[in-house]
Amino acid sequence: MxxxxxxxxxxxxxxxxxxxxxxxxxxxxxxxxxxxxxxxxxxxxxxxxxxxxxxxxxxxxxxxxxxxxxxxxxxxxxLAKDGKLHPMQEAFREHHGLQCGFCTPGMVMSAVDLVKNNKNPSEHEIRDWLEGNLCRCTGYHNIVKAIAAGAKAMA
Amino acid sequence: MPEGTGIGASVRRREDGRFLTGSGTYTDDINRPGQTHAIMVRSPHAHAKIKKIDRAKTLKMPGVLAVYTGEDMKVGGLPCGWLVKNQDGSPMVEPPHPALAQDFVRHVGDIVAVVIAETKQQARDGADALGVDYGVLPAVVDTRAAVKPGAPQVWEQAKGNICYDWGLGDKAAVDAAFAKAHKVAKIDLVNNRLIPNAMEPRAAIGDFDRATGEHTLYTTSQNPHVIRLLMGAFVLSIPEAKLRVVAPDVGGGFGSKIYHYAEEAIVTWAAAQLKKPVKWTAERSESFMSDAHGRDHATHAELALDKDGKFLALKVETLANMGAYLSTFSTCVPTYLYATLLAGVYTTPAIFANVKAVFTNTVPVDAYRGAGRPEATFLLERVVDVAAREMKMDPAEIRRKNFIQPSQFPYQTPVALQYDTGNYGATLDMAMKMADYKGFAARKDASAKKGKLRGIGMACYIEACGIAPSAVVGSLGARAGLYECANVRVHPTGSVSVFTGSHAHGQGHETTFAQVVADKLGIPIEQVDIVHGDTGKIPFGMGTYGSRSIAVGGAALVKALDKIVAKGKKIAAHLMEASEKDVEFKDGKFTVAGTDKSKAFGEVALTAYVPHNYPITELEPGLEEQAFYDPLNFTYPSGCYIAEVEVDKETGSIEIARFVASDDFGKIINPMIVEGQVHGGVAQGLGQALLENCVYDKDGQLLTGSYNDYCMPRADDLPSFEVQHTDKPTPCTHNPLGVKGCGEAGAIGAPAAFMNAVCNALGVAHLDMPATSEKVWRAANAHMARAAE
Missing domain, CATH: 3.10.20.30 (Beta-grasp domain)
Structure with a gap:
């Protein structure tokens, strides 16, 4: 029912x-x-x-x-406010952290939560956190870079 | 030209805004008024006769509108796009490929029926209730087992399960060279079957307009015109003028979204039956058992060498698994995209390859990122390492000794291709420097002190991209031309729409193609719009695969832009009362040589549409041009990848300590995007080598049918990569941009580099992919493993 x-x-x-x-x-x-x-x-x-x-x-x-x-x-x-991208979205754009875009919303939402919990995550911590987010396009290289930069921008 | 947006600039992607804010439009995001939902009922058996389908119960369930089976959908079969001939000249066996199974099913996932209901849940409930009575038959799944005497037969007409027995090269020359060889390096290997796994599952919506009789298919495709042609002409008999195929935002393809799939025909056909839109979206478990798989070769190869380590000849015998049906381009992958690459970057004078394609009760196999070229490169670069080991030569030295030299281009290989240009020593030098190859011995010692095994491995790859000269592929059995189109529409106020047959599903064409336009027309990139993916909008184009978009689609775009400039000069000459031959175009301005007269591009565009003062008797109004480009040759990107690994003997786990890539892609439009393509390709290559493997049990059940079972590379499996473009690029000599293509290189070069490193660490001649912990542990502890058994 x-x-x-x-x-x-x-x-x-x-x-x-x-x-x-x-x-x-x-x-x-x-x-x-x-x-x-x-x-x-x-x-x-x-x-x-x-x-x-x-x-x-x-x-x-x-x-x-x-x-x-x-x-x-x-x-x-x-996530974006008043037509302005969230710093994490901006970091993904700046660092080419997306290609086909399909995993991107999940990646960005996950990354924002990571930074809430860990303001300055290391590469290892970022990779560890992303265990539950698959991407087939980027090899994660630029996603990891973007999240590190996004974390700095959110500080 | 506006600074920083032209050719060569790392322009940030224009498509990102919509993807980052959740505003993209993927196929499953589209909903049509009055839409119904389809669920495919798939065979749970690898091989069976369909004895009876009882639809009575399903038809009585709430919301169910229809159940269709192969008895209802009597249409044409899904066509194969490439005819390969046997060594004796006879054609391959080409069995029928019905969209809905006719009497028999031949792999787990084969579609038996479709249930259509008002909601997806109702369709699923109806599908669960459908009674299908199967008579299960023996199945064959393994590539080598399929050709053994007594193996179950997938098709009666394919004796011994052989689709074709094909050969390329000079067998007599190879035999003669082997007779005088100093040494012969041998290898037996399996190129593991992969499941592509684009993150967006396939989806399709069929729509039918009763008023116009027009069919529309929204689909997750890399090439909407190819789908329109194959489905319209061969399957459903719908004239092109009444069939529109839209491939909107597509969430990754990697080859798996090239092919015409049964579900596309089923929803298009069913929509016309029901006069209602019919939507289907694959669940991931359906993707695993219905997206075309990749690779799956079993190969024996031998490389003959002289006493100095020069390659004398190569012979290769490959069994290639086709699965149960011939997918769209399946037949050309292990032949014309594989054996033609067996010269690699080397001067091997004699090569012979024999490829037997076999049918099995598995999902069809077709092109997956690299398509044939990863298989060729893996085989060649592995056997070269085996040769180096036997000759006691350094892997870099034996490669360098056999490289085709820059002075030897154009270079005709013994396996049909003619390479136009390249500098293989330059990418090898760069990669060795990046990897600190010289310092490896010290690092190996340091690892040994920790009780770990350290290995280094390299692969020098070459690929043939930009498929393809139509005349060449036509003579080899292709049933299509492989040009590309571009239409450039300059609007009255000077903004530009480009309609391209190339299709982006992650590659960033909306940025790179716009960079080419901004560069050539000297207008701001903001004024350029790139339109793709809709047969209702774009001229007939062949789509994106084989790293062809910029090399073929980009070349078509340049041709169309040249026509725009040529017409613009005529208009400008009239406006400036000058001779056309004195008019020059640069940085968005038409000028008269030796004068201060000038007209901006926008003024000329406006004049074309407001032709008050216009050479109307000689020139039509308007400013819109179209071009088709059919390449003269393939392009040949090449490069060198080096992997360094550390193996834990106790656990068999591998840490990738370093991965460096040095590529020669010729001219580059957007370095940021090119690097991203290499990252993604390398990750897929490392996925194949380290983690991924499609496994069927002996009855044909797919054991790796979900993300719980099929090991996709995750962020914590991979390192960061060091990617550099060569400092001595060799631009393509025969396309107007000098570009070569970069989409597949990573997946082609990475598996061999990685496995060479693993074999080097373990001190073994060969280990099959994927290098799982168990396999590595057994190799590292051979004495213990034997004792345990």
Whole structure:
């Protein structure tokens, strides 16, 4: 039976009717039409669906929409403010940290959460943190560079 | 020219804004009004007869609109784009390739039926309820096992599972050279099967306009016109004028999105049946069992040497796995994209290759980043290291001794290609310097003191890119031309739209192609828009693969821009009352030589569209030009990669201590993007060598069918790379930009460099990829491993 969920997404109160089995990522993409959050696998491995739920990075394919009831969700669409890219987004651009762009929203959201937890991560710490985010284009080289630069810019 | 946006500048990418803010439009982001959802019902068996499909229960379920099987969809088969002939001149075996299985299934993942419903969940529930009764048949999966007597037959018409038995080179010359050889280095190797895994799963939406009768397919493709041609002409019989194929933002391809896939035909056909849009998006587990796989060779090779270490001859016998059906370009990969590269960067005078392509009950195999060239390079650079080991020569010395010298170009190889230019010593020197090759012995000692094994390895690669001269490939069996197109539309106020047949799915064409326009027309890059990926907008083009975009698509763009400038000169000459031959164009201005007269590009553009004062009897109004470019030869990027590894004997784990790349891509449009391409290619090459392997069990079940089982390279598996462009580049001699292409180099050169380092560390002649901890531990502890067994 469909049920109603309500949450705050990118600062706006939203609600929608979902089946109990609906994943948070499906609610974000299909009900809210926020297609910046992607789906790249079915085993919670790839990290293209990473969003922030109550300030923490979460793979939105591993959570049911109903589990996010009342939560504060931030997606890639809500990261830039007043038309200005977030410093982490700017760093990805400056350091060519993306190619096809498909993993990028998850990478950026994950990176922002890393820097919240570790203001000055080493290369090793960045690589370790990205264990749950796959990229097939960049070989991670420029993503690691971008995150280090983004961390400095966020300080 | 505006500073910093022209050819050679590391312009930051113009496409990044949308990707970084979640505003890209990938196929699954598109939703059409009234859209329905398709779920493919796939075979759980590798080989079976379909005895019965019972759709009654599914059709009664909520929201289900239709169930279609092979009985309903009687259309043409998916075509193979390249006819390869046997050594005796007879054609290859070309079995049918139906979109929906007809009576038999031949690999796990083969599509048996499609269930279409109002929502995806309803379609999935309906698919789960579909009753399919299979009569399971024996299956064959292993490449070498497929040709053994008594192996199960995938196709009745392919005796011994052989698709073709093909040869290239002079066998008699090779035999004669082997007869007088001082030494023969031998190798048996497997080039492991890979699953491409672009991060965006494939997706397709079929749409049908009842008013116009026009079909539209939105699809994750690297080449929308190729899909339109193959699907329209061969499968569904839809004239081009009534079929539009749109490939919007595409999340990586690496070859796997070149081919025409069954799902594209199914959703296009079903949309016309239902008169409603039909959408399908692959789940990752479907991608694993339906995206064309890569590599999968079993090879024996022998290299004959004289007493000084000069290569006398090479002979190669390869079995190449095609899978169960012939995917679009599958047949040319282990032949014309493989054996033609077996000279590598060396002067080996005689080469013979025999390639047998075999059918197995596995997913079709086709081109994957590098396509044939990684297989050729891995084989050659491994056997050269085996030779160096047997001759007790340094791997760098034996390579240098056999290099084709800069003075020898153009160089005709014994395997059909003619290299136009190159300087292999220069990239080797640079890589050795970057890697501090001289200091290796000391580092090895330091590792030994810690109880670790240290190894260094190199690979000198060459690739043939910019596919291809149409006449050449046509004579070799290609069923398509391989030119590229560009249309340059100058708008009345001087801004420019470029419509290109090249397709970007990560390569950054919206930036690099715009750099070429800004450079040639001298206008700000902001005034240039690059349009691609929609057959409704662009002229007929062949798309992006084989590192061809800038070498072929970029060349077409330059030709079209030259036509724009030529017409602009005529208009400017009229405006300035000068002779056309005195008009020059530079930095966005038309000037008359020896005078101070000048007209800006924008003024000329406006005049073309507001032709009040215009040579109307001699010249048509408007400023829009189109060009097709068909290359005269392939381009030949080359380079040297060096890997250094440290092996832990206790655990068999490998740390990549260093990876350096020195490439010669000729002229470079955007160094930042080129370096990024090398990073990504190297990561895929290291993935193949260190981690990735597609594994089937003996019954044809795909054991590596998810990211839990198939080992993708992650950030913590890889080091940072040191990538440099050669200080002595050799620009391509036959295209107008002097470019060679850079997309595949990393995946071509990295596996051999890495495995040479691993073998060097372990002191063994050969180890098959991937170098997993278990395999490495066994090699490092051979005595213990034997005792344990």
């Amino acid at each position: 469909p049920t109603t969920v309500s949450m705050t997404v990118n600062g706006k109160k939203v609600s929608g009717s979902v089946e109990p089995r609906t994943l948070l990522v499906q609610f974000i993409r299909e009900t809210l039409g926020l297609t910046g959050t992607h789906v790249g696998c079915d085993t919670s491995q790839c990290g293209t669906c990473v969003v922030h739920v109550d300030g923490k990075s979460v793979k939105s394919c591993t959570m049911l929409a109903v589990q996010a009831e009342g939560s504060d969700v931030l997606t890639i669409e809500g």
